[in-house]
Amino acid sequence: MLFRALLGAFFGALCLAGAAWAAEETSSQDAASEEVATAEPAAAALPGDAAAGKKLYRRNCRACHGATAKGASSYPKLVGHPAAYLIDKVVRYREGEKFGPNTPLMAQRVKKLSDQDIANVTAFIISLPDD
Numbered sequence: 001m002l003f004r005a006l007l008g009a010f011f012g013a014l015c016l017a018g019a020a021w022a023a024e025e026t027s028s029q030d031a032a033s034e035e036v037a038t039a040e041p042a043a044a045a046l047p048g049d050a051a052a053g054k055k056l057y058r059r060n061c062r063a064c065h066g067a068t069a070k071g072a073s074s075y076p077k078l079v080g081h082p083a084a085y086l087i088d089k090v091v092r093y094r095e096g097e098k099f100g101p102n103t104p105l106m107a108q109r110v111k112k113l114s115d116q117d118i119a120n121v122t123a124f125i126i127s128l129p130d131d
């Protein structure tokens with residue numbers, strides 16, 4: 001008798017745990033679908049400050065992409081691209097996505113940039129002439 005009661009309590013607890021697990025499953029699925037809905041990089045929504053971006057560019061980007069962002073050899077040219085393209089690429093490098101063979105070179109330089117930094121540096125890049 002005692003054994004059956006214990007058994008009942010055990011299965012009861014298992015069911016509760018199961019229900020809690022199922023509830024958690026659905027809420028994390030909700031979070032995942034929300035993420036898909038807001039896949040647009042957050043930096044795209046921020047107004048960029050080109051003056052702050054210029055400082056950041058000099059420190060973090062110029063050595064490779066050049067003072068006027070025209071690139072050189074294996075460092076791609078940045079001017080001439082729309083802001084949305086630049087933001088999307090930098091965010092994806094930051095997140096660890098692999099593009100060309102030199103992805104690691106680029107990725108390590110943008111790992112610590114905030115969304116605001118990316119908006120700022122983009123505002124600076126698109127202010128440069130493409131000639």
Ligand code: HEC
Pocket residue numbers: 056057060061062063064065074075076077078085086089090098099100101102103105106109110121
């Ligand atoms: C150490 C050199 C280096 C630094 C510093 C660097 N990059 Fe890059 N960047 C690269 C290389 C190399 C690539 C191409 C990587 C590849 O093979 O995918 C690249 C690619 C890019 C691209 C994609 C270009 C395209 O045509 O799609 C953007 C945008 C970019 N960099 C922006 C920046 C910005 C903004 C900074 C500064 C915050 C920066 N990079 C700093 C080397 C660098």
